[in-house]
Amino acid sequence: MPNLMPGSIASSITGRLGPSPSFESISTVTVDTAQSTISFTSIPATYKHLQLRVSARSTYADTESFLKVNFNGDTGSNYPNHFLTGDGTNTGGYGYSTSQYAYAFLSSYPAANATSSIFGSAIIDILDYKNTNKNKTVRSFGGFDRNNAGIVRLNSSVWLSANAITSISITDYRTGNFAQYSSFALYGIRTA
Numbered sequence: 001m002p003n004l005m006p007g008s009i010a011s012s013i014t015g016r017l018g019p020s021p022s023f024e025s026i027s028t029v030t031v032d033t034a035q036s037t038i039s040f041t042s043i044p045a046t047y048k049h050l051q052l053r054v055s056a057r058s059t060y061a062d063t064e065s066f067l068k069v070n071f072n073g074d075t076g077s078n079y080p081n082h083f084l085t086g087d088g089t090n091t092g093g094y095g096y097s098t099s100q101y102a103y104a105f106l107s108s109y110p111a112a113n114a115t116s117s118i119f120g121s122a123i124i125d126i127l128d129y130k131n132t133n134k135n136k137t138v139r140s141f142g143g144f145d146r147n148n149a150g151i152v153r154l155n156s157s158v159w160l161s162a163n164a165i166t167s168i169s170i171t172d173y174r175t176g177n178f179a180q181y182s183s184f185a186l187y188g189i190r191t192a
Contacts, residue, residue, distance in 0.1 A: 021191050023051065028185040034059050034177035038170040038184045045130040045164060047188030052124040052168070054142070055183045058111040060176025063146065065111045067122065068103040070169045071136065071159050081105040083155040087146070103171075104157035107142035111176060119182070120144030129165040136165060 024047070029038050043050070058065040077100040084093040085108075109120025122142025129136060136159040143152035159165075170184060 021048075021189050023187045023189055026050075026186045026188050028183065030184075031178050031180055031182040034179055036171060036177050038178065040168045040184075040186045041166070043129075043166050043168070043186070044188070045166075047130070048128070048191045049189040050126040050129045050165070050168075051187045051189055052122075052126070052170075053185045053187065054107070054109075054122040054124065054170075055119045056109045056122075057114075057119045057179040057182055058109060058172050058174065058176040059179050060111045060172060060174040061113060062111045062174060063114045064108050064151075065176055066108050066173035067106045067124075067140075068171045068173050069106055069124070069138070069157075070103050070171075071161070071165045072163060072167050073169065074159070074161065075102045077102055078160040079104045079157050080160070081155070081157045083153055085151065085153045087149060087151040089149075100160065104138050104159065105173065106138065106140040106155045106157065108144070108151060108153050109142065110144050110146070111174065112179075115145075115147050118145055126165065126168075132162050132164055134162060135160050 027040055079101045081101055082095040107122035110118045122140050124140040127137045138157045140155045
């Protein structure tokens with residue numbers, strides 16, 4: 001009979017799936033007073049992938065807004081976008097692969113008219129960010145509570161550029177600011 005101790009299970013899983021990736025903190029920004037843009041610059045080329053972890057709220061006068069992400073200052077029409085969404089009652093999905101946008105359209109989060117003190121969360125993976133032989137794929141998973149009627153979104157985008165990503169700029173889709181206590185953490189992911 002196999003040993004079912006937790007360490008054995010973890011070793012068995014790791015052995016089958018390969019080594020676990022390691023995450024290293026690159027930079028974290030926590031908003032003290034509302035601000036319009038979050039920037040990460042001079043991103044080192046020492047990792048395989050990047051991950052952004054977001055907890056945010058918008059000051060825009062609505063119940064919901066969305067994250068806009070640009071790489072290396074590129075605001076050209078170089079970002080096809082897709083998303084799936086669900087709120088427990090309705091589902092939806094959209095794809096904009098033939099008409100590119102000037103930003104990666106990622107994850108929704110609460111705005112000023114949503115229940116006070118609720119923040120949205122998102123995990124955004126930026127794959128192969130330093131590879132100069134391919135476009136850059138971005139995926140995000142996030143959501144927030146809307147007064148006991150939560151919403152979740154799975155977004156994907158691609159930056160149509162073979163350039164290595166050295167900077168990331170995040171703004172509010174609806175031109176609001178990021179509210180006080182919003183937090184953005186950038187991690188590098190190493191793989192064996």
